[in-house]
Amino acid sequence: MPHGGEPQAWVLEAVEAYEAPLSRYARHLLDDFDLAADAVQHAFVTLCCESRERLEGRVAPWLFRVCRNRALDHLRRAGREHTLGDGPPTSPHADGPVTAAADDPAMLAERADLAALLRGLLADLPAAQRETIDLWCEGLTYRQIAEVTGRQEGHVRVLAHRGLTSLRGHPRVRSLVTHERTGVADASASTS
């Protein structure tokens, strides 16, 4: 067939594969649904003009990077670029209700949901740590995260470590995780 028909297939596949991860990432960066949608669309539309061969094998980090740059543009325009620094978060997070819930022991007990708690805590991490963990959660390797964020891989490693350490150190997380592990031990003990 004449060329021009098939090359777009990989872009559509990329949309299927990466729309959700990119959207989540962009929303966390921007705290704004529409701006995030714009950044995601910008990444894919830019991808349309790219040569597939050139990006072979590294579409994911490329998309995240383009999306991130767009998001940073938005933040700069809003005077918020410092929000990607290592400092504490400076903007209220969209996950407010969840964070609030995390402070409410009754809610927590009711849900007994580690994931919900973490989601709130994640929002309170310094932005760079949160971003690193977000990207890891989306399946990127440290190396790819370094590529996306323009940080050194060692720095990424430390950021992930710091983020996870403070999450792990949160008393409620600790008790939930420990409880889980104790449960494991108990159950195996009971059957041996």
Next chain:
Amino acid sequence: MTDRQPPAAASLPTPDDRRDATEERAALLTAYALGQLDAADRSAVERLLADPDARRVVEETRAVAEALRATRRLDAAPPSTDLRRAVVAALARATESASEEVADRPPATVSGTPRARRRLGWLTLSGALAASLLVGLVATRESPSLLAEREVVLPRSSSTGQPAAKRIAATDGPAGQLERAGDIAGSGLAADANGVPQARGGGELAEKAATVPGPGRRNAADIATSAPPAPALDLALAMPATAERQRGLLRDGADADRFARKAATAVDRLDAPGDEARERGLREQLGVARPANGRGDMPSGERYATFFENRFRSTADAPLSTFSIDVDTASYALVRRFLSGGQLPPPDAVRLEELLNYFSYDDPAPAGDDPFSVTVEAATCPWRPGHRLVRVGLRGRDVPRTERPAGNLVFLVDVSGSMAADDKLPLVKQGLTMLVEELDENDRVAIVTYAGDAGLRLPSTSGAEKGAILAAIESLTSGGGTHGSAGIELAYAQAAEHFVRGGVNRVILATDGDLNVGITDDRALANLITAKAAGGTFLTVLGVGSGNLQDEKLETIAAHGNGIYAYLDGAREARKVFVEQLTGSTITIAKDVKIQVEFNPAVVASWRQLGYENRLLAARDFRDDTKDAGDIGAGHAVTALYEVALVGEADDQSGGEPLKYAAPGEPRDRPAAAVSPDLLTVKLRFKRPDGDTSTLREVPLAERGGAFTAASADLRFAAAVAGFGMLLRDSEHAGDATYGWVAATASKALGADAGGWRTEFLDLVRRAESLAPRVGPPGVTPLPRPASPAR
């Protein structure tokens, strides 16, 4: 930049970025827990793990990280149609400047099928070029069977071009060249089994980088000793593409099919905004100005494949309805979960055929040696009195316990941390325990775990040794390390080792959505499952829990393995599935069961099948014994419903506008056979469980049926269930149906209802009624109507 100090001098934070060697070493542990180290670093770190504290840190980090990955699914949103439209338009522009010959392509190559042309109707908005592009894409590939018969034509909406156009304008970049790519996919774009994008190429890149000396990569030793690296900023981007291996991965026919399906899915989605109700649904699910109507908001990362309901088809154009038997019931349990939680389910979680087949019907047992009986019945269509409703019922032979063939069951259980919730692993264990009671010395059970503390938990053990099996079940716990990835292969190996010829050989996968069973490539996984099914070992998938459920994927996998997909939403359902169904589904009495209904154009003007959207087959596949289809197990019943408009009656105005969907067919000569008074003939092809060639059965229906209220309880109950499903889907085909009517009809058609399932249905209907919006935006949500249809 003094953070390169040797370990002895460590621990003083450097002022610039507060990183120190101690922290970097600790970060290695975290990296290890997150699976970010290469082999050399890994073994270095593993030596540290002799220290219990280090091990504890790794375990805790893993537990937290796993939970974190689960949280990202809380942020899921349905696919954006705006985005897809913008991408297609951008592709068109990019290609326009890159290649004039696309525009010059002769019309003959691009016209494609009428379906393809209609499908692309909206593209006129972005220019004929885009249309020719996509039509070329869709039409020049052999359409996969599932799509060949599928109607995806939706009305166009003039307003839908707006948002995308706006964004496109904002992102106007130079239209670069779109170079020809020899193969169509496989550039590392595959998502892994969790839907986590798997940047395979990226991994390779990292491997390669590891061999490159210099700043690109630092190993454990470097951290203490090496000079500070140069900024790694664009290093990876500057590296040459490395993916020769990935090229040409997907050249064969199966992949072309798979690709065509994907492309068509993308295009289907493009069609979606034309449908106002769906667009509104998307907006709701996205949380943008969500009306307070209690519709389930796609909790977390659960995914429900978008599908479009079957439409009315003109018998003159399409006399054949072909589909594969589907005895899945997961959708009903999902619906129940949502309703019990006080929410209406997302429309795409509602699959009519799975609702219908959740219930057992009183169809007669098959006579003689037949594996199943076929019952066909018609009556006035309750929600559109000008139409008829036809029920086709299949009932599998019951196999007495004593005649039950020996079972060889291997449970493959997800024990990742996320399975800890009460409604997950504990529920699976409960079900397993109940199942053990049903086993005897002819049966064997093995248990393999994955995604957590993985491995063989119970080697294949005789069903008589209940104590040992129960102990193994009891010992199942979630969490722990994620070593071993043999998962599914180990399970199949166990099944093969004790393969029972003529018996029931089955792997039963229980998961909350983590499909990291050892094979991350979807296609390889599907191939393995299909190959094993061909060898006689089938796969059953049990979904549990909420928040992580990969509904579509689980359904697909089960279909590959000739198995059922069931969703466990509670102890009651676990009993039904493990005790009532697994003993049934473990005995396949007929496989590759396909139904073809041939409508008589002399009697039936148009018809519509309710549900089975994902199970449609091309008419030609009916006779193709190599095409896989569903199975029927002992005691299973399968029900399908058709709404038909009869010639002559179709003009009856009492029920609305029956001819709305039936495009008047071109006048054509009617074959002599059409003089027959039959409405339709149900044709069934099936294979014996150990056979390779199919048998054909034909059952004609001549009766048009009378009043709905005079129909059998089974037809009335099935109609109520279908009406319920359509209401939950906000279906445009729901006609006069209301929740009140559904409840009234179902309550008069409970039958014996031994298990109490039909009674429970009534409760769900009432819940749905209380949650349903009373008044919606005009023209979108049907206003409550007087409940008068049951007449």
